[in-house]
Amino acid sequence: MNKISTIMRPTILTASLGLLIISHVNGQSLKDLVSQIGYNVSIVLPGQPGYANATKPFNLRYDYKPVAVAFPVTSHEVSEVVQLGLKSNHTVVARSGGHSYIANGLGGKNDAIVIDLRNMKSITVDDQRNTAVVQTGNLLGDILTTLNEHDRALPHGTCPYVGIGGHAGYGGYGFTSRMWGLTIDRITSIEVVLANGEITTASETSNKDLFWAMRGAAGSFGIATAITFSTFPAPPETTIFSYSWHLPAAEAASVLTVFQNFTLTGDIPPQLAGELVITKADIRGNVNLGYAGGWYAPIAQLNATLAPFFAQVPAPISTSFDSGDYLHSAINLAGGSLQTISPEGTDTFYAKSLMTPSSQPMSLKSIQALMEVVSTVGFDTPGWWFFQVEQVGGKYSAINALKASETAFVHRDSLFVIQFYSSSPGNTPPYPQTGFNLLNASVDAIVSNNRPGWNYGAYANYLDDELPDWSYRYYGSNYQRLEGVKRIYDPNDFFSLPLGVGRRH
Known part of the structure; x- marks a missing residue:
C-alpha cells in the first residue's frame, strides 16, 4: 500500500493589516491596495508591532527597512502579494529562513515588499x-x-x-x-x-x-x-569525526597541500566528505587546523580510507569519533539539536568564498601565501573568524558527475568550496575594517599566486556583495x-x- 503522510506545521506569526500609508500609486495608498487582497493575507507595516522582529536580519551588518512584510499561508496568497507589488510599483522578494549572508530576503534595499514564507511549512x-x-x-x-x-x-x-x-x-x-x-x-x-x-x-x-x-x-x-x-x-551507520593540529604556518601549508592531493587523486569513496578548518592560533606565526567530516558507512572502513592522508601529515593532537544512525550524525553536526522553535541568534560578519577547479588545483605558492596571511594578519585581527576548505570533488563525487550546463549551478568541476568568514568583536555592529582586510588578503593570497586567468568560482549560498565580478564568479558560462x-x-x-x-x- 502506498503510504503518504503530510505534516502541517503550526502558524508561527500573524499580523493584522495596518493603517500606515506608505506609498501611493494612481491615487491609491499601499494600505488601500492591501485591503483589496481577497485572501486576507497577514501583513505588517513599519511602525506596527512585530515589524522590527519581522525585518531583523541574520547578519547585522545590514539594516534594511521593507515597506511591508506579508505572511501568506498558500501559494495563492503569495500570488496576491506579488500582484500587490505590481500595482504599487514595489519589487517583491521571498524570505524562506532569513539566512542570506547579505540579507537578500529583505530585498537588498528599502522599498521592497517581503513575502515571508514561515507559515508555509507542510x-x-x-x-x-x-x-x-x-x-x-x-x-x-x-x-x-x-x-x-x-x-x-x-x-x-x-x-x-x-x-x-x-x-x-x-x-x-x-x-x-x-x-x-x-x-x-x-x-x-x-x-x-x-x-x-x-x-x-x-x-x-x-x-x-x-x-x-x-x-x-x-x-x-x-x-x-x-x-x-x-x-x-x-544511512543506518554514520560517523562524525574530527582531528586537530596546532602548527607553524609552513607545516599548516604542507597539510593543506596533502589534503588537496588526497581529495584530488585519492581513491576516496563517495561516503566520505569533510572540511579542513583554519582558525586563529594562540601564537603569532602559527595556525590551528581541524579536519572534520562525515563518514556514511560502517566505521570499520574509515581508518583505511583516511590512512593515505594521515601517513603524510603530523600526528593530530586530538581526535574524536561519534558513531550512530543518520539522525544522530545530523544532531552532532547541528551542534546538539535540530530544533527550530527557540529564537536563533544573529551575527555581524563578512563572508567570501572560492570554488577551486579540479582541473587547476591551488598552487603550492598560493597555499603558502594563504597560511602566511592567516598566521600574521589573522592573528592580529580582532573578533573571531574561520575558513572552511570543504571537499566537493574527487574521483567519485556526485557533484562532479553532472555537466556544468545541466543546471544553473555551473561549478561542477570544483574540488573545494572555501568559505572565509569573519565576525566583529562581540558579534555586534559596527563591523570593523580589519575583518574586510583579513578576508580580502586571504582570497588575494590564493588568487594572485595561481596562474594568470585562474578559473576559480564563488558559491552563491555564501553571497558576497563586495565581489566585483560576481556574475561570472557565481554563474560562469x-x-x-x-x-x-x-x-x-x-x-x-x-x-x-x-x-x-x-x-x-
Missing part, C-alpha cells in the same frame, strides 16, 4: 515513490527530522535554521553531497509564482528552461512555494543563458536582487 512524504513535497517556509532541521521518520534523507547543510528556499535555490552543500549531490540535484519539480502572479510548475517536462534556472539562481526568476525532492534511504531565461519570465526585473540575474546597473 511536508508531504510519499513512501512508495520515495519523494517529499516540501513547502519553502521549512527550515533544514524540520525537514531532516520529518524525513528521518520515514527513514529517508536529502543532501543539505548542517544548520537547522537555514530555510530550504534559498538553500535549494542556489546549491545546497553538505557532508553527504559527494555521495548524493547538492540539494538542487534532488529536485524533480518546483511550484513557482512568477513575476506576473501566475502560479506554475517547473520540471523537466514543464517550463524546462525555468526549471534549469531555478536550480542555481532561483531568486531572480520566481518565488518557489513548494519543491518536490527525490529522497535517499537514510551559464550566465548568458540565465539572462535569456530572465527575459522570458521576468523581463522587467521585478524580482530584483543586489546580485540577481538581469540586475539593472
Whole structure:
C-alpha cells in the first residue's frame, strides 16, 4: 500500500493589516491596495508591532527597512502579494529562513515588499515513490527530522535554521553531497509564482528552461512555494569525526597541500566528505587546523580510507569519533539539536568564498601565501573568524558527475568550496575594517599566486556583495543563458536582487 503522510506545521506569526500609508500609486495608498487582497493575507507595516522582529536580519551588518512584510499561508496568497507589488510599483522578494549572508530576503534595499514564507511549512512524504513535497517556509532541521521518520534523507547543510528556499535555490552543500549531490540535484519539480502572479510548475517536462534556472539562481526568476525532492534511504551507520593540529604556518601549508592531493587523486569513496578548518592560533606565526567530516558507512572502513592522508601529515593532537544512525550524525553536526522553535541568534560578519577547479588545483605558492596571511594578519585581527576548505570533488563525487550546463549551478568541476568568514568583536555592529582586510588578503593570497586567468568560482549560498565580478564568479558560462531565461519570465526585473540575474546597473 502506498503510504503518504503530510505534516502541517503550526502558524508561527500573524499580523493584522495596518493603517500606515506608505506609498501611493494612481491615487491609491499601499494600505488601500492591501485591503483589496481577497485572501486576507497577514501583513505588517513599519511602525506596527512585530515589524522590527519581522525585518531583523541574520547578519547585522545590514539594516534594511521593507515597506511591508506579508505572511501568506498558500501559494495563492503569495500570488496576491506579488500582484500587490505590481500595482504599487514595489519589487517583491521571498524570505524562506532569513539566512542570506547579505540579507537578500529583505530585498537588498528599502522599498521592497517581503513575502515571508514561515507559515508555509507542510511536508508531504510519499513512501512508495520515495519523494517529499516540501513547502519553502521549512527550515533544514524540520525537514531532516520529518524525513528521518520515514527513514529517508536529502543532501543539505548542517544548520537547522537555514530555510530550504534559498538553500535549494542556489546549491545546497553538505557532508553527504559527494555521495548524493547538492540539494538542487534532488529536485524533480518546483511550484513557482512568477513575476506576473501566475502560479506554475517547473520540471523537466514543464517550463524546462525555468526549471534549469531555478536550480542555481532561483531568486531572480520566481518565488518557489513548494519543491518536490527525490529522497535517499537514510544511512543506518554514520560517523562524525574530527582531528586537530596546532602548527607553524609552513607545516599548516604542507597539510593543506596533502589534503588537496588526497581529495584530488585519492581513491576516496563517495561516503566520505569533510572540511579542513583554519582558525586563529594562540601564537603569532602559527595556525590551528581541524579536519572534520562525515563518514556514511560502517566505521570499520574509515581508518583505511583516511590512512593515505594521515601517513603524510603530523600526528593530530586530538581526535574524536561519534558513531550512530543518520539522525544522530545530523544532531552532532547541528551542534546538539535540530530544533527550530527557540529564537536563533544573529551575527555581524563578512563572508567570501572560492570554488577551486579540479582541473587547476591551488598552487603550492598560493597555499603558502594563504597560511602566511592567516598566521600574521589573522592573528592580529580582532573578533573571531574561520575558513572552511570543504571537499566537493574527487574521483567519485556526485557533484562532479553532472555537466556544468545541466543546471544553473555551473561549478561542477570544483574540488573545494572555501568559505572565509569573519565576525566583529562581540558579534555586534559596527563591523570593523580589519575583518574586510583579513578576508580580502586571504582570497588575494590564493588568487594572485595561481596562474594568470585562474578559473576559480564563488558559491552563491555564501553571497558576497563586495565581489566585483560576481556574475561570472557565481554563474560562469551559464550566465548568458540565465539572462535569456530572465527575459522570458521576468523581463522587467521585478524580482530584483543586489546580485540577481538581469540586475539593472
